Amino acid sequence: MKKYVVLVGVVALIISACSQTPNPGPEQDVVYKNLDTTANPGKDFFLYANGGWIKNNPIPAAYSSWGIGNLVTEEIRNQLKKINEDALKAQAEKGSNTQKIGDFYASGMDSAKIEKQGLAPLKAQFEQIDQIKDVAGLLNVIAAFQKMGVGSFINTGVYQDAKNSEKIALHLWQGGIGLPNRDYYFNTDKKTSDIRKDYAEVHLPTMLKLSGLTENDAKTAAKAVYEIEKSLASQSRKLEDLRDPYANYNKMAISQLDALSPTIKWSPLFTKMNIKKVDSVIVGQPEFYKEVDRLLKNRPIADWKAYLRWNLISSFASYLNKDIDNENFRFYGKVISGKKEQLPRWKRVLDTENGLMGEVLGQLFVKEYFPAKTKKRYEKLVEAIRETYAERIQKLDWMSAATKQKALDKLKKITPKVGYPDKWKDFSSLEINRDSYVGNIIRANQFWYQYQINKLGKPVDRTEWDMTPQTYNAYYNPSNNEIVLPAAIFTIPGMRDEEVDDAVVYGYAGASTIGHEITHGFDDQGRQYDAEGNLKNWWTKADEQKFNQGAEMMVKQFNDYVVLDSMHVNGKATLGENIADLGGIVLGYEAFKKTEQYKSGKKINGLTPQQRYFLGYALGWLGSQRDERLANQILTDVHSPADLRVNGPFANLPEFYEAFGIKQGDAMWRPEQLRVKIW
Numbered sequence: 001m002k003k004y005v006v007l008v009g010v011v012a013l014i015i016s017a018c019s020q021t022p023n024p025g026p027e028q029d030v031v032y033k034n035l036d037t038t039a040n041p042g043k044d045f046f047l048y049a050n051g052g053w054i055k056n057n058p059i060p061a062a063y064s065s066w067g068i069g070n071l072v073t074e075e076i077r078n079q080l081k082k083i084n085e086d087a088l089k090a091q092a093e094k095g096s097n098t099q100k101i102g103d104f105y106a107s108g109m110d111s112a113k114i115e116k117q118g119l120a121p122l123k124a125q126f127e128q129i130d131q132i133k134d135v136a137g138l139l140n141v142i143a144a145f146q147k148m149g150v151g152s153f154i155n156t157g158v159y160q161d162a163k164n165s166e167k168i169a170l171h172l173w174q175g176g177i178g179l180p181n182r183d184y185y186f187n188t189d190k191k192t193s194d195i196r197k198d199y200a201e202v203h204l205p206t207m208l209k210l211s212g213l214t215e216n217d218a219k220t221a222a223k224a225v226y227e228i229e230k231s232l233a234s235q236s237r238k239l240e241d242l243r244d245p246y247a248n249y250n251k252m253a254i255s256q257l258d259a260l261s262p263t264i265k266w267s268p269l270f271t272k273m274n275i276k277k278v279d280s281v282i283v284g285q286p287e288f289y290k291e292v293d294r295l296l297k298n299r300p301i302a303d304w305k306a307y308l309r310w311n312l313i314s315s316f317a318s319y320l321n322k323d324i325d326n327e328n329f330r331f332y333g334k335v336i337s338g339k340k341e342q343l344p345r346w347k348r349v350l351d352t353e354n355g356l357m358g359e360v361l362g363q364l365f366v367k368e369y370f371p372a373k374t375k376k377r378y379e380k381l382v383e384a385i386r387e388t389y390a391e392r393i394q395k396l397d398w399m400s401a402a403t404k405q406k407a408l409d410k411l412k413k414i415t416p417k418v419g420y421p422d423k424w425k426d427f428s429s430l431e432i433n434r435d436s437y438v439g440n441i442i443r444a445n446q447f448w449y450q451y452q453i454n455k456l457g458k459p460v461d462r463t464e465w466d467m468t469p470q471t472y473n474a475y476y477n478p479s480n481n482e483i484v485l486p487a488a489i490f491t492i493p494g495m496r497d498e499e500v501d502d503a504v505v506y507g508y509a510g511a512s513t514i515g516h517e518i519t520h521g522f523d524d525q526g527r528q529y530d531a532e533g534n535l536k537n538w539w540t541k542a543d544e545q546k547f548n549q550g551a552e553m554m555v556k557q558f559n560d561y562v563v564l565d566s567m568h569v570n571g572k573a574t575l576g577e578n579i580a581d582l583g584g585i586v587l588g589y590e591a592f593k594k595t596e597q598y599k600s601g602k603k604i605n606g607l608t609p610q611q612r613y614f615l616g617y618a619l620g621w622l623g624s625q626r627d628e629r630l631a632n633q634i635l636t637d638v639h640s641p642a643d644l645r646v647n648g649p650f651a652n653l654p655e656f657y658e659a660f661g662i663k664q665g666d667a668m669w670r671p672e673q674l675r676v677k678i679w
């Protein structure tokens with residue numbers, strides 16, 4: 001994925017490559033106006049490119065970061081708000097999309113009703129927990145909770161079999177913990193230890209008390225929950241270890257799964273979870289399910305009731321009454337992400353609605369803001385990048401002819417999905433009303449659960465999108481060998497088509513989005529899948545070795561970056577994204593060289609076309625983030641921090657050195673033998 005956050009909404013203006021190069025004044029120049037001209041591009045290019053904007057745009061209290069993605073999202077939210085308010089007033093037919101949007105929004109905005117209802121909408125679920133007597137009873141409740149989106153140590157996924165992209169498979173993955181990932185339970189630095197202490201001693205007992213337990217019972221329950229989670233975390237894999245597609249592929253017959261965790265009777269459990277047509281399961285981390293079994297044998301049933309109680313209240317905390325909502329925000333919003341205050345309610349309701357019914361809003365959005373003409377323009381840019389990639393592969397000095405042929409075949413077969421899906425998801429079976437906000441969320445979760453389960457045993461639908469058009473993000477899916485580029489990702493906030501020159505468009509959209517996503521098909525992970533989307537080696541031994549040498553250099557380069565005094569970037573975990581960033585920049589630049597603007601060499605506001613290209617790429621990472629959020633990113637995210645997504649790859653490029661006169665002795669300069677060159 002391109003960005004580290006999934007952002008949502010509707011866009012006002014779309015940018016694209018234009019035939020005539022515009023010549024904006026300094027105030028209207030989308031790259032010039034962000035510069036910090038007091039910064040030295042050879043010392044910290046990110047600061048030079050974006051520092052002016054960052055100085056003038058401090059992070060608002062309700063955000064953990066603030067940058068270009070937020071600006072796009074704010075525009076989108078305002079559009080969505082209008083769509084929702086119109087739906088709210090419309091006397092829409094029951095069951096229509098307009099009725100669903102309007103009623104969802106109404107139920108979420110009615111904070112008086114939410115306050116009055118308290119935990120009443122979850123009464124049946126709390127009773128189910130109270131009645132658990134044994135492991136069989138526990139698993140029954142877990143099955144029921146799964147269907148409504150309440151997580152636990154059973155973590156299923158329904159998607160393509162990595163080794164047979166024609167088949168949909170049931171997956172079991174590690175999960176079931178409340179801190180962002182396993183490292184939070186074990187790392188010994190002060191930041192992480194403080195978060196852990198707060199979680200165990202404040203957040204868990206407070207939430208359990210708010211779920212209706214006495215203070216003492218809540219303390220005992222919190223201790224049990226923490227111990228269970230710590231055990232689960234101890235047998236969970238690290239971020240970098242989850243990126244090995246072979247190690248996380250363990251196909252098992254149900255009988256093997258029964259042998260792995262004999263305390264769980266898997267077939268009856270799956271039946272209760274509405275999963276019927278499976279005879280095998282792909283287990284990501286078998287050791288995790290072994291640990292689950294050990295815990296089920298050893299922990300008293302009271303501990304599991306506490307664990308389910310916690311998962312239930314935590315799953316719905318943002319949609320419940322103020323006390324619960326606030327404590328949930330205090331921990332996940334403030335302590336973990338560094339936010340100072342909550343977003344206004346309407347923004348939160350819209351974000352939730354967008355997450356649950358995004359394609360309903362997306363249909364309305366693209367009709368108005370992403371015309372066929374714009375879609376076509378970006379489809380053309382995709383082909384320009386693809387063509388350039390083919391030329392580069394042919395010229396690679398480290399790859400054999402045999403592997404080149406396979407790489408070119410894979411490149412040719414990449415399916416680009418641009419803007420929005422051809423076919424929209426059908427929400428007709430989803431019921432939304434104004435009775436209860438949590439009730440709507442539960443029914444929407446059930447809808448999505450069943451939507452996924454229904455895929456089992458059916459042919460793969462390769463037209464499906466996993467992001468909505470109004471999402472400021474993009475992805476490569478190895479099983480479909482496809483790049484998916486939602487309409488919103490091409491937006492530059494507040495700008496119109498004719499105001500942006502090719503240099504910026506090729507850097508912003510061509511490199512940081514299109515080139516980046518295509519390169520994912522050939523990063524350390526993506527390259528292991530063939531043209532048909534199957535995990536199958538198509539490389540010669542020697543070529544694989546040479547690729548790995550380049551990759552190793554990149555791991556080292558990023559491991560050496562230290563942030564927040566003592567945390568270093570995880571070079572292994574971020575490798576795929578770093579390769580995609582570097583590849584995207586190289587491809588975007590080569591493609592840009594074919595344009596009129598590049599050939600003309602004409603300066604705009606004193607900046608050459610080459611300079612504007614690199615600034616256009618840096619524009620994609622415009623913004624800043626709080627320390628808390630940065631620390632969280634280092635531990636949980638496969639993307640490097642934004643400044644290093646600019647400075648890291650640029651430091652490998654002679655074209656960048658040439659554009660800005662970078663010389664030996666500059667901080668951005670790296671000796672030639674250390675410069676990473678892969679694609």
Ligand SMILES: [Zn+2]
Pocket residue numbers: 001002003516517520577580
């Ligand atoms: Zn990516």
